[in-house]
Amino acid sequence: MLVVAIALVAADGRVLLAQRPRGSRHGGLWEFPGGKVESGERPEAALVREVREELGIEIDPRDLAPVGFASEAEAKRHLLLLLYRADRWVGEPTALVADRLAWVAVEAMPALAMPPADRPLVEALARPLDRP
C-alpha cells in the first residue's frame, strides 16, 4: 500500500497534523495529512488531491519536496509511506475529514500519539533543524 503525506510548514516552523477520526484505523492518532495513492495515479497528484479533499487547500506539485519515507510491515499488508513537505499553499487548512487539526512544533511531536511509521519521519523532518 502506497501512502503519501504532507508536512505543511508554517512561517514559524510549526507543522500541521491531523487527528484521525475516532473509530477508524489508528483512530485518535495524530498524522500528517494525506492518503492512499490510487492505481495509475502519480504520487504528487495523489497528494494534491488528498489535501484538497481533507484540508480544502491547493498546493502546486512543484512546491512539494521529498522529506523521506517509512517502510512498515502491517498485519495483512506492507505500508510504504512517502512524506513530502511544502512551505506554500493557497487557502486556510480546514478539518474536512480529521477530528481536528493542530500546528505542532517538530520538537513536540515525539510526545504525541502517532502511528508507528511516523516516528522515523518525524526524525527526518527534524534533521535539517539540527544543522548549525
Ligand SMILES: Nc1nc2c([nH]c(=O)n2[C@H]2C[C@H](O)[C@@H](COP(=O)(O)OP(=O)(O)OP(=O)(O)O)O2)c(=O)[nH]1
Ligand atoms: N495520511 C497518513 N496516513 C498514515 C500516516 N501514518 C500511517 O501509518 N498512515 C496510514 C494510516 C492508513 O492506513 C493509511 C492512510 O490511508 P487513508 O487515510 O486513506 O486510509 P483509510 O482511513 O482509508 O484507512 P484504511 O483503509 O487503511 O483502514 O496510512 C500519516 O502520517 N498520514
